[in-house]
Amino acid sequence: MSINAYTWIERSLKTIHRADWYRSVQTVESLPGPTITLDGRELINFASNDYLGLAGEQRLINAAIAATEKFGTGTTGSRLLTGHRHLHRELELAIARLKQTEDAIVFSSGYLANLGTIAALVGRRDLILSDRYNHSSLKNGAKVSGATILEYYHNDTEELRQLLQQHRHQYRKSLIITDSVFSMDGDLCSLPELLELAAEFNCMLIIDEAHATGILGKTGAGCVEYFGCTGQPLIQMGTLSKALGSLGGYVAGSATLIDYLRNRSPSWIYTTGLSPADTAAALEAVKIIQKEPQRRTQLWHNINRLKQLLQEQPGKTTNTEDFIESWSSFHSPIFCVHLPNATTALNVGQQLKAQGIFAPAIRPPTVSTSRIRISLMATHQLEHLQKLVEVLFSILTKEEVC
Numbered sequence: 001m002s003i004n005a006y007t008w009i010e011r012s013l014k015t016i017h018r019a020d021w022y023r024s025v026q027t028v029e030s031l032p033g034p035t036i037t038l039d040g041r042e043l044i045n046f047a048s049n050d051y052l053g054l055a056g057e058q059r060l061i062n063a064a065i066a067a068t069e070k071f072g073t074g075t076t077g078s079r080l081l082t083g084h085r086h087l088h089r090e091l092e093l094a095i096a097r098l099k100q101t102e103d104a105i106v107f108s109s110g111y112l113a114n115l116g117t118i119a120a121l122v123g124r125r126d127l128i129l130s131d132r133y134n135h136s137s138l139k140n141g142a143k144v145s146g147a148t149i150l151e152y153y154h155n156d157t158e159e160l161r162q163l164l165q166q167h168r169h170q171y172r173k174s175l176i177i178t179d180s181v182f183s184m185d186g187d188l189c190s191l192p193e194l195l196e197l198a199a200e201f202n203c204m205l206i207i208d209e210a211h212a213t214g215i216l217g218k219t220g221a222g223c224v225e226y227f228g229c230t231g232q233p234l235i236q237m238g239t240l241s242k243a244l245g246s247l248g249g250y251v252a253g254s255a256t257l258i259d260y261l262r263n264r265s266p267s268w269i270y271t272t273g274l275s276p277a278d279t280a281a282a283l284e285a286v287k288i289i290q291k292e293p294q295r296r297t298q299l300w301h302n303i304n305r306l307k308q309l310l311q312e313q314p315g316k317t318t319n320t321e322d323f324i325e326s327w328s329s330f331h332s333p334i335f336c337v338h339l340p341n342a343t344t345a346l347n348v349g350q351q352l353k354a355q356g357i358f359a360p361a362i363r364p365p366t367v368s369t370s371r372i373r374i375s376l377m378a379t380h381q382l383e384h385l386q387k388l389v390e391v392l393f394s395i396l397t398k399e400e401v402c
């Protein structure tokens, strides 16, 4: 009997197809922006994490070109060997100034920042408490660390307290991990309560500011600033690839923490330093978000405008109002239209695309319930938002979801 060790892969793909969980890539053929050319068609783009519209900004492009001409395309080694440039340090200091922390460290991606930081901070004798809706990088960082992981219900600080009361004493160190703005729902973590629990139960706290940096807080420092918790004992991480329009990740915190990570974080030590182009573009972006708060103001203006347009939706019933409330807390540029199943979500996504709007269906296993995820940018025009609301409601009414 000949057994092919790889035939299970095809079977597994078929199962993925049957559940409508199959995914494939779509090609963007233009600069990033509020409208993009996707597979040959121009669409209004509600699928981007480039919240401030910086990824296609000329000053970032120029900074990347200048850095490439000066330092080349690759850094040729890990930061501890030949991969470190002065640009990296400038970026780290700029992030630390933005976050008002003693120091910061730049990783090659946000995903690697979470994997490497969590694995460096806790191990087999330790305990991690994790929000159920956390990003994959936090969850996998927790797994890689080998610590015991307890998940609490989304934003349920009461359950978190109970878990700490029951289990904290059995472990040496303990770490709470959470998104600050939840990436697929757009709501915020309860940071003040989390800080209180961390202090009461002697836990470390990592807050993932991927979707908050550049967006929340007076200076764009993120959720920590928004809640007035600047300077509190916690570990902030984030990415350079969302509002900052580049690539890479960072951790900001005390000088001791950062020094420790440089010595103990495998995903920083054993990977090639971030490219000069990405580093220079991110540095330019950090300067812009501090110099030009009007970008943030414009984004918030759009968030509020969308909320208003949804509320003014003609023919709405009280039911529709509850329905819209369930989509978003309007505390971030992310909101999601909850749909009954993956098939409906795919359907709605395809109809949106056919009518000129790109807002993708997000399905399990990325999230537990299917939805359309919509993200706003500072550079969306009023007519973009109007078209979104008009098209969305015509589809939802036809699909009998609202």
Ligand SMILES: *Cc1c(COP(=O)(O)O)cnc(C)c1O
Pocket (backbone or CB within 6 Å): 109, 110, 111, 112, 114, 135, 137, 138, 179, 183, 208, 210, 211, 239, 240, 241, 247, 248, 249
């Ligand atoms: C995108 C994201 C990351 C990963 O950042 P990358 O730089 O894209 O690897 C981490 N955490 C959250 C919450 C994210 O949304």
